[in-house]
Amino acid sequence: MKKLLGEERRAFLIDLLKTERAAITGTDLAKRSNVSRQVIVNDMALLKARNEPIIATSQGYLYFVQPHEEIxxxxxxxxxxxxxxxxxxxxxxxxxxxxxxxxxxxxxxxxxxxxxxxxxxxxxxxxxxxxxxxxxxxxxxxxxxxxxxxxxxxxxxxxxxxxxxxxxxxxxxxx
Structure with missing residues (x-):
């Protein structure tokens, strides 16, 4: 797989997090986008600064979408x-x-x-x-x-x- 760059990589990460139901580790995201884990950490910080509802948990990153039911x-x-x-x-x-x-x-x-x-x-x-x-x-x-x-x-x-x-x-x- 080719190395994903900048905005293309961040769009890929958002799509991936939206489609996965379970948390994904930074290491796994790095492998899937062919970059270092530190690049993923930086991308997550940028995406959070853009108000993307990404949550870092002990199991990895989640895209937090409010459920349709009343919480x-x-x-x-x-x-x-x-x-x-x-x-x-x-x-x-x-x-x-x-x-x-x-x-x-x-x-x-x-x-x-x-x-x-x-x-x-x-x-x-x-x-x-x-x-x-x-x-x-x-x-x-x-x-x-x-x-x-x-x-x-x-x-x-x-x-x-x-x-x-x-x-x-x-x-x-x-x-």
Whole structure:
């Protein structure tokens, strides 16, 4: 395959991300367009600056298109140890919600938000595997376990169920 240049490559990347349902890694995108992974990282930054709805997740890049069905969103405050992350995420996805992101309030940097985008136990396993492989620490370690999650679902009832499960397991920060 020939090396794709500039705008042609970025158009190719958008088309590819739009047609794939799963996240695509930067390495895979680089192979498919015959450029380096760093070129892909730069392209993604340019595309995001143009307001393309591209999300970088631990599994790769996604083109985020709002679903046609009604989606509800809620932010919850959670607190737990790093070794309880898998339990927390599994409780949430088992309730039928997607964990969109995690936010911490850092004393120096303010709000720090990272995309998670997990909606199944498989996604949770892949997310944690990626963290392990890269020796990344969860953001909650910077705030002694305190963090926020943005949850999405197709009903308020699922969000309520997810929040109740966290409450039962002692993860919810009560007012």
């Amino acid at each position: 509800v969103e809620r932010q919850i405050a959670s607190h737990h140890r790093a070794d309880q992350t898998e339990e927390e995420l599994n409780l949430l996805v088992d309730a039928g919600v997607t964990v969109k992101d995690v936010t911490i309030v850092h004393p120096v940097y303010g709000d720090l938000t990272a995309s998670i985008m997990v909606s199944s136990r498989f996604d949770v396993t892949q997310f944690l595997k990626r963290m392990s492989e890269t020796a990344a620490s969860p953001l909650l370690e910077l705030t002694e376990g305190a963090h926020l999650h943005t949850l999405t679902a197709d009903s308020e009832e699922k969000l309520d169920a997810a929040e109740q499960q966290l409450r039962l397991h002692g993860f919810i920060v009560e007012d």
